Amino acid sequence: MMIKRSEVEKYQKKTVEFLSQAGIVLTEEESRNIEIAEFGLGEVETQGLQLVTYINTDRYCAKELVLFARQTCPEHLHPPVNGEPGKMETFRCRWGKVWLYVEGEATEKIQAVLPRGSEEYYTVFHEIELNPGKQYTIPPNTRHWFQAGDEGAIVSEFSSTSRDEYDIFTDPRIERIPKIIEDTNS
């Protein structure tokens, strides 16, 4: 599964507009480099995520995560890498609403809707609802997934160094690093 260049650009534009209405400004270069994570599943509007990486050093990382309405980031964890503990991350909701699910006692009736056809790859159901100003820190090596509410969400992620290529997803079909194919004239 892959994503077309024209689709990437469409979602990049939508992400810039989304951030803009919340008062978050990007440079031209940042706008061009917005990452559209489609996880190799070919259904980016259901299971997908838009990311702006502000800074990623060997000591810390900061990103803006954008989720459109009911978009879901699939379940994954950040394992130890080269003897360092896995990535630790703080999610701070800036706009909209997001439901975050982590390991722990399952919430009886969760508010997110599991992506159809992928239900078996969601296994942790301890729900944390994040509204603007609310934040939660996910320990290293802990399975988690999240879904935006009906209006979408903007989440600031503060974390240790990001090494996305080591992320372990519950769904074995997922490829974290996107393959973008250039549009052909047809």
Next chain:
Amino acid sequence: MMIKRSEVEKYQKKTVEFLSQAGIVLTEEESRNIEIAEFGLGEVETQGLQLVTYINTDRYCAKELVLFARQTCPEHLHPPVNGEPGKMETFRCRWGKVWLYVEGEATEKIQAVLPRGSEEYYTVFHEIELNPGKQYTIPPNTRHWFQAGDEGAIVSEFSSTSRDEYDIFTDPRIERIPKIIEDTNS
């Protein structure tokens, strides 16, 4: 020099309003814990800074810095601590304008105005102007100071672990950790 509880509360309220008009929401608890850094100089509106610490772990830190019109954070650096390199920090302007000064070739005509009576404690003059969406990363152990423009500024700070008590200020009169005195009935 110290700051009165009633003054702290006045600046905390002003900070909440400042963030609010830029669409940045705090919890009640965060609002109560806004740090008013007055540096022991007794002139917080000239040399001072308001800080919201979202998270500070042994791996990373994230804060929102608020500067009122022309307010200045005095020159300092972050030295190595316990064998670790000093704090490294990325300043991202969210709202308003801030001039950041770091080591390096001095800018011929800087836009900031040196706080009167403290001129001798400002020694680095390489100017970086940050407007919304623009950011700059300050290496560890590097002297820097910053001043907001005429409307003030909101700056997101992404960094390695924050250990403010080790900061080294150029001005020997400065005490980083504030002493707050309770108001007495009089």
